[in-house]
Amino acid sequence: MIFNFIFGRHKKDLETRAQALADLDVGESAILSDLEVSPPIAEHLMNLGFVPGLVVKVLRSGPGGDPRVYRVDGTEVAMRRDLSRHIHVELIGAAAFGD
Amino acid sequence: MGASTMSCHSVAQPRGASQGGSYRTIAVVGPPNSGKTTLFNRLTKLRQKVGNFPGVTVEHHTGYIRDINGEEVALIDLPGVYSLTPKSEDEKVAIDVLTGKMPGTPAPDAVILVLNSTNLHTHLVLAARVIALGVPTLVLLNMADELHKQKGHVDVLSLARELGTPVALVSATTGEGLVAVQNFLASATPNPEPLELPVVGSTRGYREWAVRVGKNAGYQRPATPVWTARLDAAFLHRIWGPVIFAVVVIGVFQTIFALGQPLSNLLQKFLDSTGVAIGNHLPSGMFQSLIVNGVWKGTGSVLVFLPQILLLFLVIGILEDSGYLSRAAVIADRTMSRVGLNGKSFIPLLSAYACAVPAIMATRTIESKRDRMATILIAPFMTCSARLPVYTMVIAAFLPNRPLIGPFLGTRAVAMLGLYVLGFVMAVLTARLLKSTILRSKDAPFILEMPPYRWPTLASLGLRLVDRGKAFLYRAGTVIMLVSLLLWAATNFPMHHGQPPAVQDSVVAKVGHAIEPGIRPLGFDWKIGVGLLTSIAAREVIIATLGTLHGVDPESHSTDLQAALRHELTPAGAVALLVFFAFAMQCMSTIAVVRRETNGWKWPVIQFSYMTAVAYIAAFAAYNIVGHFVR
Numbered sequence: 261m262i263f264n265f266i267f268g269r270h271k272k273d274l275e276t277r278a279q280a281l282a283d284l285d286v287g288e289s290a291i292l293s294d295l296e297v298s299p300p301i302a303e304h305l306m307n308l309g310f311v312p313g314l315v316v317k318v319l320r321s322g323p324g325g326d327p328r329v330y331r332v333d334g335t336e337v338a339m340r341r342d343l344s345r346h347i348h349v350e351l352i353g354a355a356a357f358g359d
Numbered sequence: 360m361g362a363s364t365m366s367c368h369s370v371a372q373p374r375g376a377s378q379g380g381s382y383r384t385i386a387v388v389g390p391p392n393s394g395k396t397t398l399f400n401r402l403t404k405l406r407q408k409v410g411n412f413p414g415v416t417v418e419h420h421t422g423y424i425r426d427i428n429g430e431e432v433a434l435i436d437l438p439g440v441y442s443l444t445p446k447s448e449d450e451k452v453a454i455d456v457l458t459g460k461m462p463g464t465p466a467p468d469a470v471i472l473v474l475n476s477t478n479l480h481t482h483l484v485l486a487a488r489v490i491a492l493g494v495p496t497l498v499l500l501n502m503a504d505e506l507h508k509q510k511g512h513v514d515v516l517s518l519a520r521e522l523g524t525p526v527a528l529v530s531a532t533t534g535e536g537l538v539a540v541q542n543f544l545a546s547a548t549p550n551p552e553p554l555e556l557p558v559v560g561s562t563r564g565y566r567e568w569a570v571r572v573g574k575n576a577g578y579q580r581p582a583t584p585v586w587t588a589r590l591d592a593a594f595l596h597r598i599w600g601p602v603i604f605a606v607v608v609i610g611v612f613q614t615i616f617a618l619g620q621p622l623s624n625l626l627q628k629f630l631d632s633t634g635v636a637i638g639n640h641l642p643s644g645m646f647q648s649l650i651v652n653g654v655w656k657g658t659g660s661v662l663v664f665l666p667q668i669l670l671l672f673l674v675i676g677i678l679e680d681s682g683y684l685s686r687a688a689v690i691a692d693r694t695m696s697r698v699g700l701n702g703k704s705f706i707p708l709l710s711a712y713a714c715a716v717p718a719i720m721a722t723r724t725i726e727s728k729r730d731r732m733a734t735i736l737i738a739p740f741m742t743c744s745a746r747l748p749v750y751t752m753v754i755a756a757f758l759p760n761r762p763l764i765g766p767f768l769g770t771r772a773v774a775m776l777g778l779y780v781l782g783f784v785m786a787v788l789t790a791r792l793l794k795s796t797i798l799r800s801k802d803a804p805f806i807l808e809m810p811p812y813r814w815p816t817l818a819s820l821g822l823r824l825v826d827r828g829k830a831f832l833y834r835a836g837t838v839i840m841l842v843s844l845l846l847w848a849a850t851n852f853p854m855h856h857g858q859p860p861a862v863q864d865s866v867v868a869k870v871g872h873a874i875e876p877g878i879r880p881l882g883f884d885w886k887i888g889v890g891l892l893t894s895i896a897a898r899e900v901i902i903a904t905l906g907t908l909h910g911v912d913p914e915s916h917s918t919d920l921q922a923a924l925r926h927e928l929t930p931a932g933a934v935a936l937l938v939f940f941a942f943a944m945q946c947m948s949t950i951a952v953v954r955r956e957t958n959g960w961k962w963p964v965i966q967f968s969y970m971t972a973v974a975y976i977a978a979f980a981a982y983n984i985v986g987h988f989v990r
Contacts (some may be wrong), residue, residue: 308441309480309481311566321601322595322690329591331477333481333580334478334580334583337806338806339806340804343806345755354971
């Protein structure tokens with residue numbers, strides 16, 4: 261049980277990788293596509309700059325890999341993986357605005 | 360003026376028309392980290408007062424400036440908000456004030472909106488919402504100096520055209536461009552036309568609009584300051600981050616202990632000698648005793664905390680204004696998440712090791728109301744400096760000091776350490792209990808903006824100290840004065856032939872006797888009971904009380920008092936007493952400050968009851984378990 265819980269995440273194949281913000285590595289950028297969180301949290305995130313269509317970059321990671329600091333349009337924001345797992349992104353390639 | 364007249368005023372009269380085309384009240388709005396407070400301080404030149412809005416814990420400052428005609432204009436500094444959806448208490452307050460719904464606060468005639476020019480796209484979203492309210496608005500793009508330095512650009516005239524409001528590029532630190540405020544006051548229009556911005560309803564729509572407006576105004580975002588990136592590389596580093604964090608934490612701790620404690624002692628000596636001096640100038644008798652022992656000593660027991668409080672707020676102020684506190688929260692978050700709290704609770708809990716009073720005041724940096732409450736409720740479990748004299752006394756009386764590991768770590772030190780751990784464990788357990796029951800907050804994840812690093816300004820640090828110092832003295836002081844007077848009366852009545860009774864005949868002793876059956880199961884007699892009662896004033900007071908009851912001066916005859924304690928308590932009772940002090944909320948300063956910070960008696964009553972219950976049960980268990988082994 262616990263082993264699956266700890267190691268399971270790394271076994272994801274390439275296709276599902278980088279679908280969530282939490283799956284990006286430090287230094288990687290992607291385009292925000294969908295915030296799968298409750299409306300007040302989505303609202304707060306968007307007020308900070310996490311608006312779908314904008315480019316988000318994983319700036320750095322706190323000790324132990326959680327929380328991590330992200331940058332969107334000049335704003336730097338720290339959040340835990342339990343949240344960034346629910347923020348969906350698309351890998352760079354599509355058109356982005358604002359960055 | 361009553362609330363009803365206010366609401367009438369705001370409905371009946373169009374805004375801005377109140378005094379023949381001049382603004383009387385202006386609200387200052389802006390997102391967190393926009394430098395709004397620095398700007399407010401600069402504009403009002405520190406001519407301001409603090410107040411609480413009715414019914415909420417949100418605090419606000421009102422400052423005053425003069426327009427060209429010399430008329431006084433009130434500026435209300437609203438809490439920093441990202442948007443105007445009533446999500447948090449801060450935002451609700453901001454909306455209520457802006458729309459004139461806040462009782463006791465007049466609807467503002469105009470708004471000064473402070474935005475961070477280095478982060479315009481994000482902040483223009485708030486601009487759209489504020490401008491849409493239809494109140495005359497001046498948009499100040501703050502941090503012009505940083506914008507220029509980092510090669511950013513914005514065309515103020517185009518932006519003003521886009522927004523339909525006056526816009527000025529200013530710097531709160533250098534004072535650049537602030538003449539715009541005077542121009543705004545001079546150009547007050549009696550009947551402003553409500554503005555219509557081409558904005559779609561959703562936040563995404565707002566955002567797209569903001570980017571478009573920024574583009575039309577030739578906005579170029581400045582590069583991230585090199586130093587911020589460099590410092591973050593160190594402060595959030597895998598290894599160096601926690602090391603620097605530990606150094607900062609020890610530094611905070613050291614400052615309060617090594618610097619604050621001697622200052623407190625000095626102040627205590629000063630207060631004692633002034634007390635004696637005052638006493639000498641008064642005719643001896645009840646009145647002298649009331650002033651010296653009731654008023655002066657009671658208030659003095661609180662005043663001595665002031666140096667520690669001011670030092671703590673100075674250190675926290677530097678950490679917060681410089682931007683490090685946000686990084687510290689990131690470092691501490693992982694550990695704090697295990698007890699269901701987040702990184703923002705760390706500094707208050709650390710401060711509580713010095714004193715719970717400043718710690719509880721420091722919880723204001725926690726945005727989530729439930730997390731803040733949980734932090735307030737567990738802070739007094741941390742072993743504060745007032746417990747130390749009690750611990751030292753009891754341990755010295757019962758535990759012979761034998762070296763355990765080398766010459767440094769003896770049995771007494773281990774016992775002391777154990778009591779620290781005990782308090783911490785109970786804090787963790789209580790946090791878990793609270794966060795899984797009444798203060799469960801699934802919807803408050805850890806989201807924290809990392810502001811660029813800045814030099815803290817002396818004015819804002821100084822102002823914070825004055826604020827916190829005043830708040831502590833005025834508000835906590837009133838409650839403490841009352842409790843001190845009650846305790847004084849209880850030890851000085853009933854009188855015999857105009858003389859106060861011996862302690863064992865006083866009201867407090869009667870109460871002590873009355874509660875004796877209740878504390879007997881913990882191994883305490885009525886004398887300890889009296890000590891428990893008087894120690895509600897402050898924990899260390901129990902030593903003086905026991906000294907009086909046994910007829911020994913605790914200062915000069917501490918060994919005699921230890922002997923008296925050994926006579927009075929069994930070893931098991933001594934352990935029970937230590938456990939009781941580790942858990943009980945024996946501190947009226949803390950009670951008063953919790954009342955102030957939570958704006959009511961509900962939480963302090965719950966907290967006091969809970970902690971006393973925990974202390975009672977734990978002391979009872981300790982007495983019986985230890986009593987079983989030690990005779």
